[in-house]
Amino acid sequence: GAVVSQHPSWVICKSGTSVKIECRSLDFQATTMFWYRQFPKQSLMLMATSNEGSKATYEQGVEKDKFLINHASLTLSTLTVTSAHPEDSSFYICSARGGGLTEAFFGQGTRLTVV
Amino acid sequence: TQLLEQSPQFLSIQEGENLTVYCNSSSVFSSLQWYRQEPGEGPVLLVTVVTGGEVKKLKRLTFQFGDARKDSSLHITAAQPGDTGLYLCAGAGSNTGKLIFGQGTTLQVKP
Numbered sequence: 001g002a003v004v005s006q007h008p009s010w011v012i013c014k015s016g017t018s019v020k021i022e023c024r025s026l027d028f029q030a031t032t033m034f035w036y037r038q039f040p041k042q043s044l045m046l047m048a049t050s051n052e053g054s055k056a057t058y059e060q061g062v063e064k065d066k067f068l069i070n071h072a073s074l075t076l077s078t079l080t081v082t083s084a085h086p087e088d089s090s091f092y093i094c095s096a097r098g099g100g101l102t103e104a105f106f107g108q109g110t111r112l113t114v115v
Numbered sequence: 116t117q118l119l120e121q122s123p124q125f126l127s128i129q130e131g132e133n134l135t136v137y138c139n140s141s142s143v144f145s146s147l148q149w150y151r152q153e154p155g156e157g158p159v160l161l162v163t164v165v166t167g168g169e170v171k172k173l174k175r176l177t178f179q180f181g182d183a184r185k186d187s188s189l190h191i192t193a194a195q196p197g198d199t200g201l202y203l204c205a206g207a208g209s210n211t212g213k214l215i216f217g218q219g220t221t222l223q224v225k226p
Contacts, residue, residue, distance in 0.1 A: 006157070034214060043121075043203060043219040044158070093157050095214065103148055104214050106157035 002028050004096045006107025013084055013114055021079045021110045023094030029074035031095035034104060038091040050077055053074070074098070084114040118142070119206055121217030129225050131193050136220045138204035139186040145207050148214070149178055151164045185202040194224045 003026040009096050023033060032051050036044040041056035048064075050056040054106075058064045068080040077096075081088055091111055097104040120139045138147070146165045150158035157188055162171050164180035164187060171178045175198075177190040187204055204217040 005155075006153065014118070036216075041201075041221060044216045046213060049213055091155075095157075101144075103160055103163050105160065106150075109155065109157045 002037055002096075002103075003103040004030075004094065004105045004107045006094055006110055008110060009108055010111040011113070013112070015114055018080055018082045019084055021081075021092055021112075021114060022048055023077045023079070023096065023107050025075050025098070025105075027097075029098050030077070031074065031098035032096070032104075033077040034095045034097075035069060035077075035079050036093045036095070038093060038109075040091075044093060047079075071085055081112065083090070084112070084113040086114045088112065089114045119204055119215055121220055123206055123220060124218055125221050127223040127225065129193055130195055132224075134191050134194060134222070136185070136189040136202055136204075136222075138188065140206060141185065142206075142221075143184050145184075147184070147207070148205045149174075149187070149189055149191035150203040150205060152203060154201075158203055186193050188205055194222075195226045196224045198222060199224050208209075 005024045007022045034049050035047045037047050038044050046059050047062045048056045048058045048069050050069050052071050052074050056069035066082055071077040091109050093109040095104040095106045117149050148163045149161045152158040162178045167182045167184045169180045175192045179188045202220045205214045
């Protein structure tokens with residue numbers, strides 16, 4: 001099956017620092033990757049869609065300068081939370097689609113805690 | 116904007132009971148997926164439905180896609196404690212390809 005690996009699974013950082021989260025498709029080429037944010041006991045909120053080699057498309061209300069997304073290759077996309085603040089603490093999840101697959105497959109998620 | 120309304124949002128039942136989760140929209144989706152998510156993990160795909168009126172079964176789980184491809188349901192027969200989790204429906208936008216999620220249904224099955 002299609003495997004998407006997300007790293008790290010959890011991270012604690014100080015307020016004001018930046019954190020990078022990686023999302024890799026291990027056995028298929030991900031032409032499209034999605035980044036979601038999830039609050040406790042709530043559903044996934046789409047933050048942005050990225051296509052390999054082009055700029056990410058951000059959803060309304062998501063600050064593109066704060067959440068930097070790079071999709072430089074067909075197997076890797078990164079989300080960088082810049083100048084993180086406690087309100088950025090959340091569960092971030094990526095998903096990837098491509099290689100002829102109609103479904104998107106999800107990474108394990110990253111628990112970010114900003115202190 | 117395409118939206119998916121999922122209901123109920125919370126469900127607590129006894130082992131052995133049946134339940135149905137609904138996912139409704141005013142928009143047409145090219146496909147609809149159902150996921151199950153455990154705490155602290157990413158969603159795991161259960162099924163994809165593509166054709167209007169399609170019914171798929173996965174052991175005790177039955178998934179149905181509405182004829183107009185605007186709604187779907189998940190029915191669990193004889194629920195077990197292992198079915199406990201967050202169930203999410205997600206529709207693929209026909210124009211954008213984005214996966215839009217419903218609010219999710221938190222299911223608790225008590226032994």
